[in-house]
Amino acid sequence: MAPAGPRSGDAIFANVERVNAELFTLTYGATVRQLLTDLEEVEEVNKQLDQMGYNIGIRLIDEFLAKSNVARCVDFKETAEMIAKVGFKMFLGVTATVTNWDANDTCCSIMLEDNPLVDFVELPDTCQGLYYCNILSGVIRGALEMVSMKTEVTWLRDVLRGDDAYEMQVKLLKQVPEEYPYKDD
Numbered sequence: 127m128a129p130a131g132p133r134s135g136d137a138i139f140a141n142v143e144r145v146n147a148e149l150f151t152l153t154y155g156a157t158v159r160q161l162l163t164d165l166e167e168v169e170e171v172n173k174q175l176d177q178m179g180y181n182i183g184i185r186l187i188d189e190f191l192a193k194s195n196v197a198r199c200v201d202f203k204e205t206a207e208m209i210a211k212v213g214f215k216m217f218l219g220v221t222a223t224v225t226n227w228d229a230n231d232t233c234c235s236i237m238l239e240d241n242p243l244v245d246f247v248e249l250p251d252t253c254q255g256l257y258y259c260n261i262l263s264g265v266i267r268g269a270l271e272m273v274s275m276k277t278e279v280t281w282l283r284d285v286l287r288g289d290d291a292y293e294m295q296v297k298l299l300k301q302v303p304e305e306y307p308y309k310d311d
């Protein structure tokens with residue numbers, strides 16, 4: 127057997143990241159399981175996961191804006207790309223694709239090729255109707271509300287429900303212009 131040599135910083139860091147990701151995935155799974163036990167109704171669990179996500183999203187936007195150092199988006203189209211390419215990378219370590227824009231550019235789909243929330247997950251038949259990843263749609267709704275965009279975010283496709291992809295629809299309902307906080311004299 128080869129003697130254990132010193133490991134490069136990169137290798138250790140990659141390992142720590144992987145372990146953290148697994149811990150996060152398992153912790154989320156345990157949370158969903160607990161909610162299913164406590165609330166019994168799948169519909170209630172869906173609502174609760176969405177609400178939990180919303181509560182996270184309204185706080186996470188500050189961290190996103192502080193850390194990402196990106197210029198403010200000019201429109202909803204740019205915002206959707208920002209969520210998919212920068213937001214998902216920052217908080218979930220994956221990127222997503224924006225597609226299926228409507229004619230007004232107010233509704234699109236965010237497609238997740240890789241979804242770290244669902245590693246190790248298999249849903250039993252008793253969980254039919256569960257939107258396991260509803261926390262993610264809640265996060266986006268909450269974060270966007272903090273930058274003055276009222277949205278409706280729903281899952282159109284979900285592999286755990288037998289679909290062939292993870293597709294979230296983000297619909298802009300209302301955009302309140304942000305006020306300049308200082309008075310010009």
Ligand code: MYR
Binds near residue numbers: 187198208218265
């Ligand atoms: C702007 O209006 O200028 C910026 C808006 C960017 C919104 C980005 C929100 C990030 C949400 C992260 C979602 C992560 C999901 C795991």
